Amino acid sequence: MEQVIQYSESELILLLSQRNEAAFSYLYDHYSGALYTSILTIVGDQEAAADTLQEVFIKIFRQIDSYDSVKGRLYTWMLNIARNAAIDTTRSKGFQKTKQNQELSENVYDFAGSAEIKSDDIGLRKAVHGLRPEWRVLIELAYFEGYTQDEISKMLDIPLGTVKTRLRAALKELHKLIKE
Template sequence: MSDAAKYTENGLVALLKQRDVPAFEYLYEHYSAALYTVILNIVDEKEAGNDVLQDVFVKIWRQIDQYNEQKGRLFTWLLNIARNAAIDFKRSRQFRNSRQNLELTDSVYYSTGVTQLDTDKIGLAGLVEKLPEEYRKLIRLSYFGGYTHEEIASAENIPLGTVKTRIRKALSELRKLM
C-alpha cells in the first residue's frame, strides 16, 4: 500500500501514544476493514460486529501505551485485541442465550453452520474453508471460538498433546494457503 509512505510503523505508534487524532484516523483507514472482517468471522453478525469494532478502536485509543514494539508488530497487537473482544462478546452472548446443556461443538456449528452468514467467505474464514474438515474444525474452535486446548481436548475427546500438535499442523497448512 502506497499510504505506508505517510507513516512508518514506529512513527505511527509514537504519534498514537501522544493521542494524535490524524494518526488515529490513518490507523482506522488502514486497519479497520481487516479487524472488522476478523470480528465478523467470529461474531457472525454485522450489528454485533459494529459494536465490537467500536469497542476495539476505543480500546486501542486508550490502551496504545500498552503496546510494546519489542513483542511484535502493531497489526499483531491490534488483531489480538479485536479477536479477544469478539470472542468475549460471543462468549457472553452465548452465555446469555445458553441452555443448560449447550455443547461446545453446538455453538461452533451454530456460528458456522446454521446461520451460514457470508462472514464465512470473507477474510481468514474464507481461507480456512479451503482446509480439510479436520483442520478447519480445530481452527474454528481455537482461533474463532477462543477455546483453550483443554476445552477442545475435553469436548472432542482427544488427548491434549494431540490437540496441540493438530492445531500447529492446521495453522501450518493455513500458512501454505497464504
C-alpha cells in the first residue's frame, strides 16, 4: 500500500524553498485543479488556461522565496499569481488575435437547437466577475464547481463561519448586480 504524504503549510513552504521536487509535485497535485478553475474563469479558453497554469507553477517555483506568510496563506498567494497571470494572458496580443481569428464554426453550432439555458448565456458569470475577488472565488467554487461550504473552508483554510458570511454577502451583492 502506497504511503500518502501530507505536509503542513509551513513544512511545504520550507521544502519548496529548498527546491524539493516531491514538494512541488505535491503542490501541483493538490492545488492545480483550483488554480486552473480560477484561470479558466478569467481566460475562458481551456488551452490558454492550461498554458497559463503551467506559467503560474513556473512563477511559483521561481518566486517561492518571495512568499511572506505574514501577508497571507500560501494558497491565497498562489491564487493571486494565477489571477494576475490569467489577466496578463487575456491582455496579450497573441490571445487577442486568437479570439479575433476564432472560427465561426467553433461557437455557432455549439448552441444550435439547444433550449437549455446556461449561466454563461444569461450573463451570470459576467455578473460574478463584478464581485470582490474574495467573494468571486467563493461563488465560483460553491456554485460553478459544486464544492460544499465545508470543503471550501478547508480548501481555502478559512473558518466555515467566514465562508458562510462571505457567501451570503456575495449573493446579496450579486442579486443587486443582476437587478441593475
